Amino acid sequence: xxxxxxxxxxxxxxxxxxxxxxxxxxxxxxxxxxxxxxxxxxxxxxxxxxxxxxxxxxxxxxxxxxxxxxxxxxxxxxxxxxxxxxxxxxxxxxxxxxxxxxxxxxxxxxxxx
Amino acid sequence: xxxxxxxxxxxxxxxxxxxxxxxxxxxxxxxxxxxxxxxxxxxxxxxxxxxxxxxxxxxxxxxxxxxxxxxxxxxxxxxxxxxxxxxxxxxxxxxxxxxxxxxxxxxxxxxxx
Numbered sequence: 001x002x003x004x005x006x007x008x009x010x011x012x013x014x015x016x017x018x019x020x021x022x023x024x025x026x027x028x029x030x031x032x033x034x035x036x037x038x039x040x041x042x043x044x045x046x047x048x049x050x051x052x053x054x055x056x057x058x059x060x061x062x063x064x065x066x067x068x069x070x071x072x073x074x075x076x077x078x079x080x081x082x083x084x085x086x087x088x089x090x091x092x093x094x095x096x097x098x099x100x101x102x103x104x105x106x107x108x109x110x111x112x113x
Numbered sequence: 114x115x116x117x118x119x120x121x122x123x124x125x126x127x128x129x130x131x132x133x134x135x136x137x138x139x140x141x142x143x144x145x146x147x148x149x150x151x152x153x154x155x156x157x158x159x160x161x162x163x164x165x166x167x168x169x170x171x172x173x174x175x176x177x178x179x180x181x182x183x184x185x186x187x188x189x190x191x192x193x194x195x196x197x198x199x200x201x202x203x204x205x206x207x208x209x210x211x212x213x214x215x216x217x218x219x220x221x222x223x224x225x226x
Contacts, residue, residue, distance in 0.1 A: 043206070043218075043219045043220050044157075099147070099210040100147065102159065103149075104156060105155070106155070106156045
């Protein structure tokens with residue numbers, strides 16, 4: 001069965017620090033990959049997605065993610081975080097021909113001014 | 114504007130009562146509906162998948178008799194939590210799909226007292 005692992009459960013950074021959140025999945029077939037953000041008290045928002053093509057994907061708010069097929073990874077990065085990036089971040093995976101999203105456990109990011 | 118309408122956004126009910134949550138796709142026809150549950154500080158867990166006009170498929174560990182799903186039309190699906198108990202208190206989120214990962218409902222916060 002598909003599963004998604006986010007090993008960083010809680011990350012604390014100062015503003016302007018660089019961010020990398022890990023995401024690994026277990027599935028041998030072709031997958032679609034997503035990162036969502038959930039700000040406190042709000043619903044999920046899509047940051048970026050990968051379906052095919054360039055493995056380096058750029059999303060909104062300065063985020064990007066790189067798909068490394070050999071490592072089954074889709075890590076999220078941002079070169080310089082802001083206090084407003086404080087939120088919960090979820091990685092999600094679906095098989096390429098379904099819409100069934102499986103979510104990772106989430107990473108809580110706290111950014112201090 | 115919103116393309117998914119989930120109602121109610123929050124509900125408080127007494128133990129033993131039933132609660133119905135509606136999810137409507139506003140701008141497209143959703144042949145499939147995914148229902149998720151999110152406990153505080155946890156990830157989204159897929160509960161069930163429903164297809165219009167057919168029975169829902171429940172994930173392992175989810176009681177189909179407790180969480181009744183109806184997907185009678187291409188724009189409306191309902192989740193009914195029957196005989197609710199305090200442990201059912203959670204955030205319930207729908208995701209209608211027409212091959213889009215973007216559109217989640219805003220969620221329903223259920224509190225069972």
